[in-house]
Amino acid sequence: MNLEEIIYKRRSVRKYDDNPLAQETLDEIREFIGDIPVLNPDINWSYEIVGPENVKTLMRWKAPHYLVIFSEPVQNYFQNIGFIFQQVDLFLQSKGIGTCWIGAGSPKNYENPNPEHEFVILLAFGNPSGELYRNKDQFKRKDLSEISDKTDERLIPAQFAPSAANSQTWYFKHNDDGSYDVYRNRRRLNLNNRMINWNKIDIGIALAHLYISNTDTFASTLDKPHKELKGKVFEMSFVI
Ligand SMILES: Cc1cc2nc3c(=O)[nH]c(=O)nc-3n(C[C@H](O)[C@H](O)[C@H](O)COP(=O)(O)O)c2cc1C
Incomplete structure (x- = not known):
């Protein structure tokens, strides 16, 4: 399915299979993010893929993986991060992987790799254990x-x-x-x-x-x- 079709099918997934995704799948995700179009090319940003042991959230559930997203805190950076990682959200869902943006969370026991970048938000992902799509x-x-x-x-x-x-x-x-x-x-x-x-x-x-x-x-x-x-x-x- 192409990314445009996913817009009308996706949903936030809050029930996951605990098993991690295959290494090749994680590599494919990194590759997708590597060439992603941005809203503002002047803003530097970065991300890491971590497991549930490296995040603290207010949610009762856990996902096997989280994207921890960082950016330089400059004009329009929140909008730029939303633009970039919503494409990742659609890409993951197009591959049958569930996702959920997590505002109410932060990384834990984890050092920010770039002191000039601020932590912005988490995106949970993994194989869903319930429905992935909807009408x-x-x-x-x-x-x-x-x-x-x-x-x-x-x-x-x-x-x-x-x-x-x-x-x-x-x-x-x-x-x-x-x-x-x-x-x-x-x-x-x-x-x-x-x-x-x-x-x-x-x-x-x-x-x-x-x-x-x-x-x-x-x-x-x-x-x-x-x-x-x-x-x-x-x-x-x-x-x-
Ligand atoms: C910036 C942002 C932060 C969010 N934070 C949370 C969160 O902390 N916990 C959660 O369960 N869902 C969170 N969500 C998911 C929204 O609740 C969800 O996208 C919205 O209710 C619409 O539902 P849908 O994604 O199933 O279409 C967040 C979504 C966005 C875009």
């Missing part, structure tokens, strides 16, 4: 009309994107030149800084789905002149 009608998502200034079927891949606590905080505005602006809904109570950071990752995830669905035409631009929208934070402009 389109089993997704709980906002209506297209709620996530955009006008209903536009080209935004469906973003509508289906996973997000922290399924918050779906993205909002798309159409520009006269055919480009789009993407905004993030401002949280009324900013009690939880981590949630704001996860929502920035979510923006990158939604853009990864738009990129995978429009690989030849997708391009994004930061810092473009844009309208201020009440209750929303401008993230970037893009074309698809």
Whole structure:
């Protein structure tokens, strides 16, 4: 199955077979990550694949593997990590491997290999012990009309994107030149800084789905002149 089809089938997997994946599979994953398209080529990032003994999470379940993801903490780095590793999420699911983004976790007994990179997030993965795929009608998502200034079927891949606590905080505005602006809904109570950071990752995830669905035409631009929208934070402009 190609990555675009997976957008409409994937789900977060929270039940795993404890057995680790074969070494060749892990090598294939590293190879995929080695040539991955990024949102912002100026940002340095890194990752490691570790076992459950090297992570601490708030979850009751464990996966046999975790991607521990690090980045230079510079403008747009959360979005860049979401964009990169959502492609990995789709790739893993396309190979029959289950995945789940884990905001509520961190590496343990593990030294950050690059002191200039900050720990960003975990992605759990391994062979699922339950269902891996689902049907389109089993997704709980906002209506297209709620996530955009006008209903536009080209935004469906973003509508289906996973997000922290399924918050779906993205909002798309159409520009006269055919480009789009993407905004993030401002949280009324900013009690939880981590949630704001996860929502920035979510923006990158939604853009990864738009990129995978429009690989030849997708391009994004930061810092473009844009309208201020009440209750929303401008993230970037893009074309698809
Ligand atoms: C940035 C981010 C952080 C997440 N953190 C957690 C987490 O800590 N624990 C968990 O069980 N799921 C976590 N998830 C998974 C979401 O809850 C899930 O993607 C969302 O509810 C939509 O469901 P779906 O992935 O099955 O479509 C996270 C997802 C994202 C994108």
